[in-house]
Amino acid sequence: MPFDFRQIWEIASAPDNVPIVALLFLAPFYMWYALRQAVANDKLIAILESDAQAAKTKYRKTQEWDPKWEKEVHTWPYLMRMEFLVAILVTVLLMAWSLTLNAPLEEPANPNVTMNPAKAPWYFLGLQEMLVYFDPWIAGVVMPTLIIVGLMVIPYIDANPLGNGYYTYKQRKFSIWTFLVGFIGLWVLMIVIGTFIRGPGWMWFWPGQTWDAERVDYAVNRNLDQVVGIDGSWLAPIFHTSRDQSAIWARALFGIFPLVLFFIVAALLVHWLCMRTEFSKKIYKRMSLLQLVTMYTFLIFMVSLPIKILLRLVFTIKYIWVTPWFSI
Amino acid sequence: MPEENGDGKKTGVLEKAKDSAAALRETLEEKAKQQVAELKEPEKTQLYRSIFRVKHDDEPRNRALSVLSNVFFHLHPAKVNRDATKYNFTWGMGGITFYLFIVLTFTGVLLMFYYHPTKIQAFRDILYLENDVPFGKLLRNMHRWAAHLMIIAVWLHMFRVFMTGSYKRPREFNWCVGVLLMVLTMLLSFTGYLLPDDQLGFWAVTVGTNMARATPLLGNEGPFGAQMGMTPYNDVRFALLGGSIVDANALLRAYIWHCIAIPLIVAIFLGIHFWRVRKDGGISGPAPVMLESEIKEERSPRPVILRPSGMG
Numbered sequence: 001m002p003f004d005f006r007q008i009w010e011i012a013s014a015p016d017n018v019p020i021v022a023l024l025f026l027a028p029f030y031m032w033y034a035l036r037q038a039v040a041n042d043k044l045i046a047i048l049e050s051d052a053q054a055a056k057t058k059y060r061k062t063q064e065w066d067p068k069w070e071k072e073v074h075t076w077p078y079l080m081r082m083e084f085l086v087a088i089l090v091t092v093l094l095m096a097w098s099l100t101l102n103a104p105l106e107e108p109a110n111p112n113v114t115m116n117p118a119k120a121p122w123y124f125l126g127l128q129e130m131l132v133y134f135d136p137w138i139a140g141v142v143m144p145t146l147i148i149v150g151l152m153v154i155p156y157i158d159a160n161p162l163g164n165g166y167y168t169y170k171q172r173k174f175s176i177w178t179f180l181v182g183f184i185g186l187w188v189l190m191i192v193i194g195t196f197i198r199g200p201g202w203m204w205f206w207p208g209q210t211w212d213a214e215r216v217d218y219a220v221n222r223n224l225d226q227v228v229g230i231d232g233s234w235l236a237p238i239f240h241t242s243r244d245q246s247a248i249w250a251r252a253l254f255g256i257f258p259l260v261l262f263f264i265v266a267a268l269l270v271h272w273l274c275m276r277t278e279f280s281k282k283i284y285k286r287m288s289l290l291q292l293v294t295m296y297t298f299l300i301f302m303v304s305l306p307i308k309i310l311l312r313l314v315f316t317i318k319y320i321w322v323t324p325w326f327s328i
Numbered sequence: 329m330p331e332e333n334g335d336g337k338k339t340g341v342l343e344k345a346k347d348s349a350a351a352l353r354e355t356l357e358e359k360a361k362q363q364v365a366e367l368k369e370p371e372k373t374q375l376y377r378s379i380f381r382v383k384h385d386d387e388p389r390n391r392a393l394s395v396l397s398n399v400f401f402h403l404h405p406a407k408v409n410r411d412a413t414k415y416n417f418t419w420g421m422g423g424i425t426f427y428l429f430i431v432l433t434f435t436g437v438l439l440m441f442y443y444h445p446t447k448i449q450a451f452r453d454i455l456y457l458e459n460d461v462p463f464g465k466l467l468r469n470m471h472r473w474a475a476h477l478m479i480i481a482v483w484l485h486m487f488r489v490f491m492t493g494s495y496k497r498p499r500e501f502n503w504c505v506g507v508l509l510m511v512l513t514m515l516l517s518f519t520g521y522l523l524p525d526d527q528l529g530f531w532a533v534t535v536g537t538n539m540a541r542a543t544p545l546l547g548n549e550g551p552f553g554a555q556m557g558m559t560p561y562n563d564v565r566f567a568l569l570g571g572s573i574v575d576a577n578a579l580l581r582a583y584i585w586h587c588i589a590i591p592l593i594v595a596i597f598l599g600i601h602f603w604r605v606r607k608d609g610g611i612s613g614p615a616p617v618m619l620e621s622e623i624k625e626e627r628s629p630r631p632v633i634l635r636p637s638g639m640g
Contacts, residue, residue, distance in 0.1 A: 016528070019476040023483075030419065030484055034491040037416060045617050060616030063411040072407040074391040079404065079413045086420045087427050094431065094477065098469035105458065108451045109530035111573065118531035121521050123479050123514055128535060137550045140539025151507045154490075155500035161623055163493035165615030172493060179490050183483075279620065326544075326551035 003208040011196055015104045020122050020195050027188055031180070037062070037167035045170065061166075116200045116213055125194030126187050132202065133308040135327060143305075150298040157295040159286040174273070174280055178299070186305060204313075221318040223327075224258055225251045248324055255321025259328065262307065262320075266300040403602050411614045417492070418611060421485035425513075426598070428478040435471040436587065443523070445583035447576045450525035475517045482510045494612035502604040505597055512594050519586035525579060533582070534574050540565040 012021050040062045048055040059065040073079075107113075120128045130139035154175075162171040169176060197204055199211035232250020233243035241249075275281055287295075311317040319327040370376050371383065382393040392406035411417065442461055443453045457464035486506065489495055495503035522533040542550045546564040553563065560572045570577030605611065 016476075019480060023480055026480060026484065030487060033416070033419070034488065038491070041617055045619065048617070049619055049621070055619060061411060061614055063414070063614060069410065071410060073410050073413060074388065075395045075404040075406055075408050076391050076401070079408050080395075080401070082413060082415065082420070083423055086424060090424055090427055090477075091431070094470055094474055097473045098466055101469070101473070102465065103469050103472035104528055105454060105524055106527035109525050109527055109574075111530070113527070115527055115531040118535050120532050120535050121518060122476075123517065124536060127539070131539075136539045136542030137544050137547070141543045141547075141550070148507060148511055151486075152504045155495040155497075155503050158496065161496070162618050162620065164496040164618070165492060165494060165613030166617055167492055168617070171618075171620070176491070183487065282623075 001209065004210045005208070007205075007210050008196075008207055015101050016122060017195055018101065020191060023188065024192070027184060031184065034167055035169060038169040041166055041168050042170045045168065117198060117202055119194070119198075122191060122195055125198075126190035128202075129190040129194040129198065130305070133305070133312050137326065138328070143301075146298065146301050150302070153294055153298065157287070157291045157298075159291060160283045171279075173277070174283075178302075182302060186302075219316060221312070221316050223251075223319040223322050224317055225254050225322060227315075227317060228254070230254045252321075252323040255319075255323065255328070258320045262304070263300060266303045266307075267296055269303065270296050270299045403606070405606065405610060408610065409614070412611055417614045419484065419488050421481050421488055425478055425481040425485055428474050428481060429594070429598070431474045432471060432478065433591065435467055435474065438467055439471055440587060445523070445580050447525065447579060450523065450579060454524045454526070471520075475520060479513060479517055482513050486510060492613055496612075499604075499608045499612060502601060502608055505601045505604065509594065509597050509601060512590055512597065516586060516590050516594065519582045519590065522574070522579060522582040523586065530574055533578070537565055537568055537574065537578075540568055 011017060044060070044062055048058060048060065106115075119125060127139060127144060130143055133139070134143065158175055160172060160175065162168070196207060199205040199209075200213040200215070201217070203215060203217050205211055230250055232247045232253075235241075235246040235250055236243045239246055239249075274284055284292075311320070321328045366372060371380070381397050383390050384394055395401045395404055395406050439457070442457050442464065444450060454468070457468055459465075461467070489503065489506065518533075518536060522529040541547045541560075541563065543553070543564050544550045545552050545556050546558065547553045548558040548560050548563040548565075550558070560566065566572060568578075568581070569575075570581050
């Protein structure tokens, strides 16, 4: 099939998608901007650590410095002129954007005509994409709650006192990796997938493929118990239930095992990641039990997302635990 | 009663008046000149001094006072760390977010003049704005793009705060306030999405609120929702939409959340956020780097909670 540039342009130029296109450039730029300063600081740290004398006397910042300069400057004008300048620039940018690109307006709302694909606003596309991998109560309720609470507990579980108020990578490898994986690798990536890859019927269209509303996916998604071949109907005479009923119970019981296995393996993985360096071990020792349990719990839930993505997209497995009330 | 007065007296009054008029004629010009000259230095007028309480001469004391004695500027300290004024540390993202919030409030209030949150009027109001209201299209565009930009700015602000470790002690709580503000920003944008009452907003909000159906315990399709007695007519989605489908009540609710309730909550949290930035010691850096060898042991042993190191 020929590469459909027109389709790509249609997606990228949809007015409401422009912010994501902007984010595609802004996120890597600011990541580079942060890491560049982190590298500079790390070099300084390396010098100070190797030279005890320098550690006592040298100016501990990468910024220009002269002993004659005053440490502090007046807010007016030195800071506020910058703020006003930025405000003006943002206004100009916003004006230019608003003059050149119109806000979208579709047909009047009509419950009888379904939009295909019906997409949430772009900043929620990560959650909508998660609907593929989890049932709505997890993707739409539990996961958002975990993300919000997980973000809020960060300051209370990060026991590393280094890197407070300056960019650094070497002193905070673990936390920076965790955040980058969560923010760029999961959140932003899923938004990008939701915007650029998911077409009509929320089907997977590679970049360049034409969004065909007529396409039908014969994806055979199976549950883990079906893959393994759990059939509990033989239990029926023992428990005096119907064959269907006992099959449901057998499935529900079976699902607990892979889930428990996941929690154990994920916990071990997280623990291994936390203990990879001497420094990490030192920080680990500073943590209280509550801090550890909280951190491991949130990280295990975070790991569950890529695992579920992998199971669904690569192995076409839908649920690993099927019960009469909910499925995971 | 002129008869009662003597002629002399009458003349006396007249002459007095004439005298004073002549005197006034002589001094008037000078007085006027003097007062006009005073107006050339407006900062010396009573009016000016009643508004701006300090001089704005270019000297350190007045530079400090001009910040401290202004209700808007005094969010700032009088002096800041020299390195903190450069762009590369903060990226200005918090400030940009706040500025966009102001832009959105301004354009939003103007949009409210032209908008009725009813099924009959809403979509027509947008058409009216786009086609007939002077600068209506620009107004709507600016509101929309500022909203998108604000979300990006919030995310990048959070990213910067994380990368500089600024959430660490003593700023833990302010990070939490910031997370809530980020969530509120996204909710603000989301509630605004429905207001044009077009297909885009309708289906986006339908998709979004359908998830609420699946809330555990509180949604009619969520785990144990049925056992809690949840139906499409009494669950949490019904509360959000004011009905079982996205319709007139949902439009009104979205409007009120968008224009009144959430902005008020955001304003309160913004106040806390800014206040705490100052109370927690201003912005976190650029701070001098700290070395691994300088990590101090925790000063007080943690109460209540066991430490794993103590567990052997």
